[in-house]
Amino acid sequence: MSLELDSMYREVVLDHYKQPRGRCPLDRHDIENEGFNPVCGDEVKIGLRIEDGIILGVHSLGRGCSISVASGSMLAEILQGKTLEEARSIAEDFRRMMHGEITPDEADLGDLEALEGVQKFPVRIKCALLPWTTLLDAIEAYERGARAEKSTTEDPQLGGRPGIVHKNDERRSV
């Protein structure tokens, strides 16, 4: 098989795909958001349980291709015990790595580094980012609600998300 394929479907990626983490729905969650990729029909649902600003539980549900499922599984794993600020920072580093702006060595992304090879298949990058854009929109909504007196916060969204529409978004295509 091709080297390009092997660099995308690394063993660790296929492992997360075949045995995804975070598939058990949380009994209760403080944040939840659904993401949807209208290009391929992939769906994800990210939920977080938060106590004292720390993420104590994550679920990563939905249906999708190996890359979006593996990315969501890695999300569930890496976010355990992190603060929302740290979660945003990981999301941003991951986005930058997927767009080739930084190398895996320049960030601490754990298993997520294995998704770097997806870059060789540009149409698949949004599969990898879908769980993360869904997460960021969820965090943004949570913080708006939790700190209503602060009507503006910095925009934490991942830049340039062609083709990705969220279910809580009016722009959802038919």
Next chain:
Amino acid sequence: MAESSPLDVARIRRDFPILSREVRGKPLLYLDSAATTQKPQVVLDALMDYYTHSNANVHRAIHTLGEEATAAYEGVRDKVAAFLGGVDRRGVVFTRNATESLNLVAYAWARPRLARGDEILVSEMEHHSNLVPWIEAARVTGAVVRTIPVTDEGLLDLDVYEELLGHHTKIVAVTHKSNVLGTINPVAEMAKAAHDVGAFVVVDGAQAAAHMPVDLNTLGADAYAFSAHKMLGPTGVGVLWARPEVLEEMDAFLGGGEMIREVHMDRATFNEVPWKFEAGTPNIAGVVGFGAAIDYLQALGMDKLNQHETQLTLYARDRLEEIGGLTLFGPRDAIHGGGIVTFWDKDVHPHDLSTILDTHGVAIRAGHHCAQPLMRRLGVVATARASFYCYNDRDDVDALVMALHECRKYFGHVS
């Protein structure tokens, strides 16, 4: 068992320069013609020749180039009229694509005629382009969209259709041939029943016109839409056909140059049909290229093309069924469908399949195929689709099957 194809595919392939390129180091194997077809050299030459020798605006200029451009453009209208079974050329409107053609009908014919409580029957297997314009027309008029369901065999449920038809039915919108299932719907029979209750029948012909003989004199459609790019022509050209008297009754759609007769500061009168619906400078080069595509198809013979694709589809279904773990959708027999094989691998997501096949040079479509309601009916979020045209043969199917085996091995399922 192996019937010989009525087409000389080896010779045909030489007419398509793109088929000799490589993808990721492998020869291109193009199985996505239901999305768009590749173009033969004669179409590319027609585009180049038009811009090199005859480029001018149509219908306006008195000079020689203007005459040549107009003659070439209007000549293609005659070719389209002949291609559709010898219809009146005044019923042939050039648009941007089938989607625009369907929107034209929804806006200019349907919206002014729909009222609260009216019903639009739309099939569950429609491409979004023959669904969304009706959802929107219903939303602004108070009309209701009702669904003609799809059976487990991938056919329209005609019993339910008959039950749905009634005096509230104003429009029936149905595809002639499904872009997912390959199903050929009994449009003539459906149109007759629709006309009995006074409904207007809008047919999406984007797949059918490209793959089988279509005679609009007998089909029973009141409006018929298709795209040039799905039948060897350039992108950016579509056709709306309707009887000239229907077009005359319809409101204008886009206003501007070419579509008018007389303009004052407070009013305008409109050009004759079909030009009333061709506002602004059209895609002249694209239409000229489409003319070359029609000539090419006519030389092949739409009957032979259809027979070739049907044989190939039956062969592909047999071969794909040999691979364990695949679910094939759509009718199994040649009478009800052809040209398209849509499938789902229980172990490998369509996106992963498509990426892995791409590394073998194989281009298939993965996704919902702009038919999300049908995906829900099939119980999947996405499927993989291989579609065939005049330049595909059994070797392509064999290569696809081999690549699918590789995919399954890759994901850890030895098949």
